[in-house]
Amino acid sequence: RAMHVADKNLRLSGASLRTLINTIPDLIWLKDPQGRYLACNTEFERLYGTSEEDILGKDDFTFVSPEKAEFFRHNDQAAAEAGDSRRSEEWVTYASDGHRALLDTRKTPIFDTDGSLIGVLGVGHDITAQRAAEETLRRNTSYQSALLDNFPFLVWLKDTDSRFLAVNRPFAEAAGFTAADDVIGKTDLDIWPGELAEAYRADDRSVMASLQKRSVEEEIVTDSERRWHATYKAPVLDKEGALLGTVGFAMDITPRKTVDLENQHQLAELRRWHEATLGREGRILELKQEINSLLIKHGLTPRYPSAVETPTPVDSQGTAADV
Known part of the structure; x- marks a missing residue:
């Protein structure tokens, strides 16, 4: 009875594991050392467009072109020889509907207790949409x-x-x-x-x-x-x-600023020259008026008629009249 219970539990455990594997949206498969399929999940069945029963015992040459099968086989052997997981990107075409997908594939060698190679476990994650988004981002970044x-x-x-x-x-x-x-x-x-x-x-x-x-x-x-x-x-x-x-x-803005500064400098020079010129002309006029005053004082005719000071008119009361 104990063996019967253990066998039942084992079957239940296996069924649960199978349900779990088939629920995972990634492709999952197991191959023997010769590249023949030992197991696969539902998503992998869609890839090759047939049931697991028809896939088991066959290799990739049955389902894809020789070039693609050789590529898969090479990656399987590389993982087995390395004794560790190997990661690669693989373009595949689904036989179920013909659409293409880019898979981020991780292949891991599986060994038994004595170190003998049982096979290679593969997991393929569809990164087609992710890669398209990355390309769009890269293109937009390039444009920017x-x-x-x-x-x-x-x-x-x-x-x-x-x-x-x-x-x-x-x-x-x-x-x-x-x-x-x-x-x-x-x-x-x-x-x-x-x-x-x-x-x-x-x-x-x-x-x-x-x-x-x-x-x-x-x-x-x-x-x-x-x-x-x-x-x-x-x-x-x-x-x-x-x-x-x-x-x-x-x-x-160096060129524009240079022109602005030069214009400001020229304007300042012009203003200074103008103020200096007005001051000089005013002083000359004062000198001419002083000379005229001295000549008039001595009864002589003013030498500079244009500089003669005009007396301010006064009214009858002796105050200055508004002009």
Whole structure:
């Protein structure tokens, strides 16, 4: 009776295991050392478009092209020889409906107690949708990089610690790096002179504290040159309003600023010259009037008629009349 109970429990355990394996959406199979199938689950049956009963005892050459079968066989043998799991990506075509899928496949050798190879256990996880999403993301990232890299100004994104999360190529080149990825993770202190870097970080803190945009024109002085930039910074928030960091761009306005400064200098020179000229003319007029006064005092005709002072008219009461 005890043996009967044990046998029943074993059958129940086997049935439970079979139900579990068939419920798993991944492909699961077991092959012997010669590549013949010993077991497979329901999802694997869909791959080859037939029942497990028809699959058992056969190898991959029965179901797929010789090239594909050789590829599968090579991966099986590599796992067996390594004595450890081997991972690979395999494109397959489902015989049940003809659709193609990319499988992330892990093959593991199975040994008995004396170390003899029983076979190779395979698990294939469908990553077709995941890979498509990755490709879409990669393509979109490529588009965004192409867009940002062709902007005629510096663009950057920082986290709340003012570490660079992303920059465009012009920024990387201005910072002395070959590639934009070389800047990721660094701070202004790693790139710019200390005083300049601290000023940039202070601006970041101000923008994050106020959650307000900031736009300034500032002169950037490095060891090699002095450049003017129009700089814009803004806080970056997530959908819930939590602060993620800052975004900014800086446009080189050195040519325009140089012209503006030259115009301001010329205007100042013109104003100074004008004021100096007016002062000189006034002094000359005063001298002419003094000479005329001396000549009149001695009964002589004024030498400078244009500088003769016109007496202020007075009324009959002796007060100055309104002119």
